[in-house]
Amino acid sequence: MAEVAKAAGVSKMTASRVLRDVSGFSEETRDKVMREVERLGYVPNRIAAAFGSEQTSTIIGVSVPFLSSAIFGSVLDSINGALAKFGYQTMIGAHENSAETEEVWIKNILSWRPAGLILSCHSHSATTRELLKAHGIPVVEIWNLNTSPIDMSVGFNHFDCGYEMGEYMLGRGHKRIGYVGADAETPGLGALRRKGFVSALKNASVELTSEEILNDKSGFYAGFYATENLLNRSGVLDAIYYQDDNMAIGGIFYCQSRGISVPEDVGIAGWGSMEAASILPKRLTTTVVSTQALGKTAADALIARVRGEPQEDLVITPTRLAPGNTV
Amino acid sequence: MAEVAKAAGVSKMTASRVLRDVSGFSEETRDKVMREVERLGYVPNRIAAAFGSEQTSTIIGVSVPFLSSAIFGSVLDSINGALAKFGYQTMIGAHENSAETEEVWIKNILSWRPAGLILSCHSHSATTRELLKAHGIPVVEIWNLNTSPIDMSVGFNHFDCGYEMGEYMLGRGHKRIGYVGADAETPGLGALRRKGFVSALKNASVELTSEEILNDKSGFYAGFYATENLLNRSGVLDAIYYQDDNMAIGGIFYCQSRGISVPEDVGIAGWGSMEAASILPKRLTTTVVSTQALGKTAADALIARVRGEPQEDLVITPTRLAPGNTV
DNA sequence: TGTTTATAAGTTACCGGTAACGTTAAAAAT
DNA sequence: ATTTTTAACGTTACCGGTAACTTATAAACA
Numbered sequence: 001m002a003e004v005a006k007a008a009g010v011s012k013m014t015a016s017r018v019l020r021d022v023s024g025f026s027e028e029t030r031d032k033v034m035r036e037v038e039r040l041g042y043v044p045n046r047i048a049a050a051f052g053s054e055q056t057s058t059i060i061g062v063s064v065p066f067l068s069s070a071i072f073g074s075v076l077d078s079i080n081g082a083l084a085k086f087g088y089q090t091m092i093g094a095h096e097n098s099a100e101t102e103e104v105w106i107k108n109i110l111s112w113r114p115a116g117l118i119l120s121c122h123s124h125s126a127t128t129r130e131l132l133k134a135h136g137i138p139v140v141e142i143w144n145l146n147t148s149p150i151d152m153s154v155g156f157n158h159f160d161c162g163y164e165m166g167e168y169m170l171g172r173g174h175k176r177i178g179y180v181g182a183d184a185e186t187p188g189l190g191a192l193r194r195k196g197f198v199s200a201l202k203n204a205s206v207e208l209t210s211e212e213i214l215n216d217k218s219g220f221y222a223g224f225y226a227t228e229n230l231l232n233r234s235g236v237l238d239a240i241y242y243q244d245d246n247m248a249i250g251g252i253f254y255c256q257s258r259g260i261s262v263p264e265d266v267g268i269a270g271w272g273s274m275e276a277a278s279i280l281p282k283r284l285t286t287t288v289v290s291t292q293a294l295g296k297t298a299a300d301a302l303i304a305r306v307r308g309e310p311q312e313d314l315v316i317t318p319t320r321l322a323p324g325n326t327v
Numbered sequence: 328m329a330e331v332a333k334a335a336g337v338s339k340m341t342a343s344r345v346l347r348d349v350s351g352f353s354e355e356t357r358d359k360v361m362r363e364v365e366r367l368g369y370v371p372n373r374i375a376a377a378f379g380s381e382q383t384s385t386i387i388g389v390s391v392p393f394l395s396s397a398i399f400g401s402v403l404d405s406i407n408g409a410l411a412k413f414g415y416q417t418m419i420g421a422h423e424n425s426a427e428t429e430e431v432w433i434k435n436i437l438s439w440r441p442a443g444l445i446l447s448c449h450s451h452s453a454t455t456r457e458l459l460k461a462h463g464i465p466v467v468e469i470w471n472l473n474t475s476p477i478d479m480s481v482g483f484n485h486f487d488c489g490y491e492m493g494e495y496m497l498g499r500g501h502k503r504i505g506y507v508g509a510d511a512e513t514p515g516l517g518a519l520r521r522k523g524f525v526s527a528l529k530n531a532s533v534e535l536t537s538e539e540i541l542n543d544k545s546g547f548y549a550g551f552y553a554t555e556n557l558l559n560r561s562g563v564l565d566a567i568y569y570q571d572d573n574m575a576i577g578g579i580f581y582c583q584s585r586g587i588s589v590p591e592d593v594g595i596a597g598w599g600s601m602e603a604a605s606i607l608p609k610r611l612t613t614t615v616v617s618t619q620a621l622g623k624t625a626a627d628a629l630i631a632r633v634r635g636e637p638q639e640d641l642v643i644t645p646t647r648l649a650p651g652n653t654v
Numbered sequence: 655t656g657t658t659t660a661t662a663a664g665t666t667a668c669c670g671g672t673a674a675c676g677t678t679a680a681a682a683a684t
Numbered sequence: 685a686t687t688t689t690t691a692a693c694g695t696t697a698c699c700g701g702t703a704a705c706t707t708a709t710a711a712a713c714a
Binding site: 001002012013016017020044045046047048049050051052053054055 | 669670671
């Protein structure tokens with residue numbers, strides 16, 4: 001910048017002012033400086049800027065369970081787009097549903113003095129909570145609505161999603177009901193939906209007949225395979241609730257391959273309105289969620305807090321049970 | 328750090344040495360310093376570190392078309408994991424298959440003085456190429472093997488993938504052949520596979536009978552819908568090559584919904600060995616690719632270059648045509 | 655014993671910006 | 685004509701580490 005300033009015949013400080021577009025320079029000076037910036041191909045050094053102004057950087061840390069998850073990918077896209085628009089850079093982390101991995105990542109990212117963090121879908125270690133509180137950095141926890149957040153929480157109410165689906169299935173007259181999930185060792189929020197689901201059944205004095213929770217990651221084949229296990233083990237079921245749509249689709253395919261009709265022989269419901277469901281011959285009964293809305297809301301909330309604007313601590317992102325033709 | 332040093336009764340410099348684990352201190356001193364680090368909850372300031380050591384930062388920029396794409400998500404996971412292991416932070420960007428968006432992102436990330444960049448799946452603007460060459464920063468271009476890369480290239484040979492599939496289809500006796508793609512306005516590398524495919528047909532004096540390239544993003548429903556358009560327009564086809572597996576699956580479902588048998592009435596092939604194909608009743612004919620291998624290879628290549636270790640400029644990630652039961 | 659060598663520190667200057675404050679000259683108010 | 689205000693700059697110090705150098709101490713050696 002010193003070079004640019006010298007070439008433009010002004011002081012470093014004036015060049016800095018022009019580049020940051022703060023007040024204190026004339027139009028004429030701006031032109032002179034910008035011309036030299038262009039000519040010399042000057043690329044500002046944000047490291048020095050972040051360092052010089054005792055402020056935090058324009059980095060925002062975003063952590064998700066896996067980057068390969070389609071549904072979180074779409075949340076990430078939405079967050080990243082919203083943040084980029086306001087001049088923030090996204091630093092990502094994949095915590096793999098482990099509080100330790102998350103803690104390591106958080107320690108790392110805090111050393112970059114980020115302006116804020118967006119954490120998803122995991123309960124944090126004690127150290128993590130302390131660290132974040134001590135730094136007083138804006139944090140949005142997303143995915144599940146957390147009623148006692150570190151700072152802010154934007155998310156779906158997974159328990160209610162499950163509860164609602166439980167009531168719906170009972171309402172359709174089902175009695176022998178199963179559940180299919182994944183990630184047994186590192187439970188995500190599917191576990192919370194299951195809890196809500198089971199709770200709805202309990203209220204009607206119905207027990208979960210059987211369940212199959214794999215150790216694998218969720219996916220089409222996991223759903224296929226788990227359904228096979230479940231049905232082999234428990235015999236006839238009226239309906240099965242799946243951790244998510246992809247697993248439910250796998251279940252539908254298993255049934256199809258064995259000549260089991262859906263929903264006549266067994267009802268199937270998922271969660272998450274995932275894209276794959278769009279090609280099924282029957283519309284999948286599921287809970288519709290907007291990952292776009294979630295991501296944007298979370299990013300906006302974080303930016304508001306960073307800028308010191310008023311912002312609710314809790315924002316629920318609505319979900320809707322969409323009855324299809326599979327239950 | 329000054330506080331820590333003072334508390335430990337050593338100089339700032341010694342504390343710095345301990346924290347970076349470079350030589351020049353005793354075990355006793357390390358213990359003293361580390362104890363105070365723990366006690367005071369010191370989190371190092373990497374911004375100051377990157378600034379102080381005229382070096383580049385430990386940030387690595389990674390740009391992909393979309394974060395919501397399942398296949399790139401898996402590449403990202405693999406890259407991020409490999410980079411994190413070596414103490415690098417990933418800054419992501421989504422270029423949405425636009426050279427301008429990419430350019431804006433690159434200018435932004437360069438202001439963070441990253442140690443290196445991983446760019447995917449897009450030809451760059453002239454300004455971008457100049458900027459990167461001028462900065463002399465290590466760059467790996469991934470996804471497609473680029474024979475004249477800015478710096479390094481790690482990828483699949485998309486043209487050959489298409490060519491191979493073209494030959495395979497001809498070998499199965501198909502003559503009236505169609506193509507289905509997406510992203511017409513912002514073509515990715517599906518366009519290159521199509522080119523290879525068409526080229527194989529041409530070599531056997533076969534013209535592409537018909538094609539349907541949507542403006543939408545690729546996906547199950549896009550494949551479903553595009554197949555409907557294609558078949559309505561061109562009547563009977565022997566086989567269809569799809570931009571990727573997800574679209575091919577959509578195509579299979581369209582056929583199923585209309586009572587068209589695969590592969591008896593029409594053959595269907597995709598690309599990318601995507602997870603969804605695992606639940607199909609028939610194994611999908613496709614090209615198997617390893618996104619894991621690609622990501623890890625790219626990250627390793629970049630780190631090698633950053634560290635000044637010897638590293639090939641071009642690394643091809645092998646692909647394999649996997650004949651299934653759909654062609 | 656004196657000299658060399660290795661190890662463990664401390665000192666100083668500096669990285670490239672920005673905050674805070676000081677200066678100047680022109681415009682506005684009295 | 686003088687004072688006050690304001691916009692447009694310039695100066696200086698500083699952010700929190702690290703590189704490069706210097707110094708102190710102890711061990712190894714001729």
